[in-house]
Amino acid sequence: MKRIIYLLLLLPSIAFAQNYSLKKLASGTNTSMRGLSVLSDSIAWISGSGGYVGKTLNGGKTWEWMQPKGYEKLDFRDIQAFDNLKAIVVNAGSPAYILSTIDGGKTWREAYKNTDSAIFLDGMDFWDAQQGIIFGDPIKNKMQLLKTTDGGLTWQDISANLKQELSVGEAGFAASGTTIRTGQGGRVWVASGGSKSKIYFSNNYGYKWKVYDCPIIQGESSTGPFSIAFYDARNGIAVGGNYLKDKENTNNVVVTKNGGKTWEKPLRPVLGYRSAVEYFNNKICFATGSSGTDYSLDGGNTWINISTQNFNALQKAKKGSLVLLTGNKGNIYQLIW
DSSP states (O other): OHHHHHHHHHHHHHHHHHTOEEEEEEOOSSOOEEEEEEOBSSOEEEEESTTOEEEESSTTSSOEEEOOTTOTTOEEEEEEEOSSSOEEEEEESSSEEEEEESSTTSSOEEEEEEOOTTOOEEEEEESSSSOEEEEEEEETTEEEEEEESSTTSOOEEOGGGOOSOOOTTEEOOOSSSOSEEEEGGGEEEEEOEETOOEEEEESSTTSSOEEEEOOSSOSSTTEEEEEEEESSSSOEEEEEEEGGGTTOOTTOEEEESSTTSSOBOOSBOOSSOOSEEEESSSSOEEEEETTEEEEESSTTSBOEEEEOOOOSEEEEOTBSSOEEEEOSTTOEEEEEO
């Protein structure tokens, strides 16, 4: 009887999969793209290795590629776009740079530079057009935290606000720029992995922090949460795994219903390692990674695999229905759903 009930529960998922398809939009540019910012059904920005930044103004039909002069060797792991003219990019590795443009990418301004050999920025998110936050791997056991209150023109080091030191071997992942998420009322969540997996949470714009355990796979430098998403103040999902064993799905997705304080395993997990997860609404969620893409129709409790194609990032338009996936070798796809 339990098996029959379970199969009946999966029927809506199976029906939905029949309406799913991936549409190729672009490929061939020599860049691995992990930064993705989809604003509307028309405007989206992406960023990647080789100093590449891409922009579309027609929903992905055509793309304009650019390489900020003097920064052609950087790996831009995250990007935040505000409209067709303004965007901010962050690179991984040392030196660390934050660049911004207000003319659609024609010119770029260096807003931040850090030459410390240990600096490694992992991800960025914004509460609004003026206030944003970036986190990076620990230096002397202290997570690196940067904050802007002027739309990215300047950045202040607020690392001292987080009192708890990170464990040896604990760090972040810059897989898709989504191990940091902001929410209404000054909320922000940061996920760490490696030797230990934690959720660092602030409800006042990064001024004070709380720390929670995240029971996803951990213990090795290649394991942990590689992406988190929160639908609201309580409901969230963390996905990841072991990127060196990307077809394994042992404890690589957990869900929370209390803002990250505690986490539980879903009834049916994603198929393998995942580096990006997104809520489309309170029930429909998608996750993607190097070994494929999955979806859920029940807020992350059960997952169905719909592709084994390699992708790094996935995002739905903030205002609209356009969904883009980006990967290696300049591959950009649209999810038709």
